Amino acid sequence: MTAPSDHLLRAHAPIPTESWKAIDEEARERLTPLLAARKVVDFVGAGGWHRSAYSLGRTAPLAGPPPGVAGATEVRTRARRVQPLSEIRVPFTVSRDEIDDVQRGAADPDFDDLARAARVAAEIENRAVFHGWPAAQIEGIADTTPYPSAALGEDCLQWPGIVARGVDALRRNGIGGPFALCVGPALYTKIVETTELGGYLLLDHLTNILGGQVIWSVGVDGAVLVSARGGDFVLDVGQDLAVGYSHHDADTVHLYIEESLTFRVLEPDAAYVLTI
Template identity: 80%
Template structure:
């Protein structure tokens, strides 16, 4: 999380330096475990607030040069193709009384609304990466995966077999590991609570199959199996998640978490989606 962009207007907020530090630290602490998709995709950035698009490295042919150009026979023209970055802003509030308490040295500031905003911001990013965001021209891993979407089923003791078949499908298509399984919060709870016959933990069994990780992921539906080899998925970030200032009154300071990003799947074969 960064906090250096002038457009965030932080200098106009009635928040002393020590309180800004507490707010930034809390935002970072909350966001780090929630941004699960960043653990398995390539991160490009942060390019800053002025970064507007991700280059696709391709161009589209034009009919020709502008009308009225003499001697333009044989001239070839094209326009570069780019994918724009989307902007996300999630508002939250902090009471001025709490800011005063931070200045007094309170070690446990009440920043519950910041925690809520962090959950929302992280889920927006995760969901765009895994399930897409058509309005922002983002295709997610689940949308472009060429594989059938196998069902995990109600009996979680059958999940190791399903995951092993998924890993085998990736390997057969030349997609190396290690692999990670990103699962919704409810499925993750079932995994960590389940013991197989003989007392073997389901969580450990899945990790052994993957040679990677089982990752709790807010915003994902079901589970997504991906390769961690790198080079398959790119998260391009302009403004990394940062706290900015909106307004204030006698009792409350209105702030926000802001980010700009886009996402590209470079190798659709590197991900498999499991339904429930």
């Protein structure tokens, strides 16, 4: 999370400084373990709320200069291509009684709705990165990889061999490691609970194959094997995740978690999809 900016209207909220601090700390604690995509892609930002687009470094031809310009038959005109950042706003509420209790020194504030909003915001970011967001002009990592996906199957003792073949496919195409395996929560639980013959943990076996991490990733369908060497994927963030103020009544303060972002796959060969 970044420092709040004026457009978040926090100064208008009936929330004292100490309670704002508690809300921000809770949001940070909830969001940090959920933001799996940021562990494997390059992060650009935060560019601020005013940042509107990511430059693609490419152009598209224009029909010509403005009509009526004399002697412009040889003029070459092109438009710069950009990818717009999209805005995310996830609302949540905080009880005014809870805010008062924080001011009294309560060390265990009830911010359950903030926890829900943090999970939703993180899942939106993760899914945009791994599975795309067509309405926001974002192609995800799983959408662009050129390799046919591989099915993990039900027998998790076969997974090390399947992951190893995925790693080999990346290396054969000149993609270096370390590698990371981003897996959905249910699949991750199955991995950490499984012990192979001889008492060897499946998680340890996969980690050795990857030379990197198996990452618990909310919002990921199946698993996505990616190179974590850097330079292959770019998450461009304008407004980083921050808490803003909407309105309030006698009992409740209405807040939101906000972010603006876009995502680009620079090297499609650097990812391999594993289905359940």
